[in-house]
Amino acid sequence: xxxxxxxxxxxFVVLQCLLILLGSEDSEGSSRLAxxxxxxxxxxxxSGALGNYRFFSPNVADPVVADIELSRAGKxxxxxxxGRGATELDFRQSTAMIYLAGIGLPxxxxxxxxxxxxxxxxxxDTAYVKLGHRVTPTMAAYRAGRRPYNEFYYExxxxxxxxxxxxx
Amino acid sequence: xxxxxxxxxxxxxxLLRIGTAIVLLLKDAVEFPVLxxxxxxxxxxxxxxxxxxxxxxxxxxxxxxxAAHQASIDPDIAIFATFGxxxxxxxxxxxxxxxxxxxxxxxxxHWMFEDSAGFNVYGLDMFVNIALFYCAxxxxxxRFVLAxxxxxxxxxxxxxxxxxxxxxLCVAYFVAGFAKSAGDQWRSGEAIWRAVMMPQFxxxxxxxxxxxxxxxxxxxxxxxxxxxxxxxxxxxxxxxRPVWLILTAMLHVGIGVTLGLWxxxxxxxxxxxxxxxxxxxxxxxxxxxxxxxxxxxxRYASSEARTP
Numbered sequence: 257x258x259x260x261x262x263x264x265x266x267x268f269v270v271l272q273c274l275l276i277l278l279g280s281e282d283s284e285g286s287s288r289l290a291x292x293x294x295x296x297x298x299x300x301x302x303s304g305a306l307g308n309y310r311f312f313s314p315n316v317a318d319p320v321v322a323d324i325e326l327s328r329a330g331k332x333x334x335x336x337x338x339g340r341g342a343t344e345l346d347f348r349q350s351t352a353m354i355y356l357a358g359i360g361l362p363x364x365x366x367x368x369x370x371x372x373x374x375x376x377x378x379x380x381d382t383a384y385v386k387l388g389h390r391v392t393p394t395m396a397a398y399r400a401g402r403r404p405y406n407e408f409y410y411e412x413x414x415x416x417x418x419x420x421x422x423x424x
Numbered sequence: 425x426x427x428x429x430x431x432x433x434x435x436x437x438x439l440l441r442i443g444t445a446i447v448l449l450l451k452d453a454v455e456f457p458v459l460x461x462x463x464x465x466x467x468x469x470x471x472x473x474x475x476x477x478x479x480x481x482x483x484x485x486x487x488x489x490x491a492a493h494q495a496s497i498d499p500d501i502a503i504f505a506t507f508g509x510x511x512x513x514x515x516x517x518x519x520x521x522x523x524x525x526x527x528x529x530x531x532x533x534h535w536m537f538e539d540s541a542g543f544n545v546y547g548l549d550m551f552v553n554i555a556l557f558y559c560a561x562x563x564x565x566x567r568f569v570l571a572x573x574x575x576x577x578x579x580x581x582x583x584x585x586x587x588x589x590x591x592x593l594c595v596a597y598f599v600a601g602f603a604k605s606a607g608d609q610w611r612s613g614e615a616i617w618r619a620v621m622m623p624q625f626x627x628x629x630x631x632x633x634x635x636x637x638x639x640x641x642x643x644x645x646x647x648x649x650x651x652x653x654x655x656x657x658x659x660x661x662x663x664x665r666p667v668w669l670i671l672t673a674m675l676h677v678g679i680g681v682t683l684g685l686w687x688x689x690x691x692x693x694x695x696x697x698x699x700x701x702x703x704x705x706x707x708x709x710x711x712x713x714x715x716x717x718x719x720x721x722x723r724y725a726s727s728e729a730r731t732p
Contacts, residue, residue, distance in 0.1 A: 265584045302553075319624055352543040
């Protein structure tokens with residue numbers, strides 16, 4: 257005979273399996289729980305049942321890059337590239353850039369990048385931001401001499417309105 | 425009616441607890457120097473923007489910072505203190521001390537950090553969340569802990585939880601492989617080429633030579649599809665399980681080497697080894713115990729003596 261605890265766990269497991277099946281995103285990138293009650297979606301998210309496992313699919317897209325030039329009184333001080341490097345910060349910034357590019361608001365994306373860069377280098381007063389894609393040629397094109405390059409689709413310049421607050 | 429399952433030991437969940445704790449400690453070490461840039465109010469994605477996508481019920485660091493502000497505590501100190509608690513809980517989880525409480529706390533804190541990170545969460549965070557869910561609610565082992573070791577008998581509850589963990593991984597791997605199979609880049613090998621050439625995955629290795637050996641890229645990409653889509657079948661067949669476990673681990677080691685995603689690779693290996701590799705780990709441990717002379721096992725023997 258099963259104990260009450262085992263029966264409860266069995267029922268929970270069945271429901272959780274169902275939630276995992278429904279929560280995994282389909283090829284369109286939407287979950288079948290998208291229109292479920294908020295509490296259920298919330299629980300599915302918390303329990304990991306709501307998952308986007310479609311890494312690098314169906315194809316590997318060109319990564320989003322940002323090129324930032326920081327200057328003070330017209331004199332170039334710093335050059336930052338987002339979407340390059342292999343530290344944890346680089347991975348996470350690249351992920352955020354891909355997400356923001358997916359929203360399709362380059363104006364917002366460039367403001368976020370500029371605000372971050374000016375916050376990091378408080379001595380600078382101007383940030384010139386370029387957003388783009390890193391275009392990788394196919395293997396055949398690479399053999400023929402083509403090389404990866406950045407294709408920029410948005411450029412903007414941001415200036416501070418006021419002096420930054422002193423660092424604590 | 426749910427069919428009865430053969431009782432299982434809690435060893436898979438011991439491996440999951442220990443492995444997850446190690447990955448969390450490594451993650452903490454990596455994130456500590458850039459903590460405020462990742463999770464701070466004026467980090468890469470400022471809270472005012474990142475929190476726009478959250479419901480009022482999503483736990484977030486701003487709750488802690490607001491509470492700290494009431495007590496005149498600096499926001500940065502509050503974030504570092506929260507991160508310190510997160511690391512301490514991971515260390516306690518590793519040693520099995522107050523494991524349930526620590527796992528639940530980590531689960532909540534992980535979610536807080538994830539929500540406060542804006543849009544910069546990736547696969548690592550999702551699978552750490554899954555691992556912490558099973559650590560927090562799943563069976564607790566009392567065998568691989570520092571104090572008061574107890575050999576609990578196998579139970580059907582353990583088996584049910586193990587079934588759930590395996591089911592979760594099978595769905596994740598199959599969906600990942602199936603989604604890739606729709607892309608022509610994955611069938612031709614271009615996907616591997618493009619991934620290793622991404623500037624964000626620069627690990628110091630120059631992969632440009634791969635363009636002159638496209639067949640290698642095709643083998644790697646088709647191999648990835650086979651391993652991921654075959655996971656639910658070949659992991660659940662006892663005969664093919666060891667081979668598939670090694671192939672899966674190799675796939676993730678490859679991700680670590682080529683893309684530098686070591687933390688992601690580690691948590692995936694921990695999950696697969698916990699779900700499907702506990703019996704092999706038991707065999708290795710038994711061999712190790714036989715290989716080590718009794719004189720060197722005094723401490724272990726004395727702790728075993730306390731086992732009822």
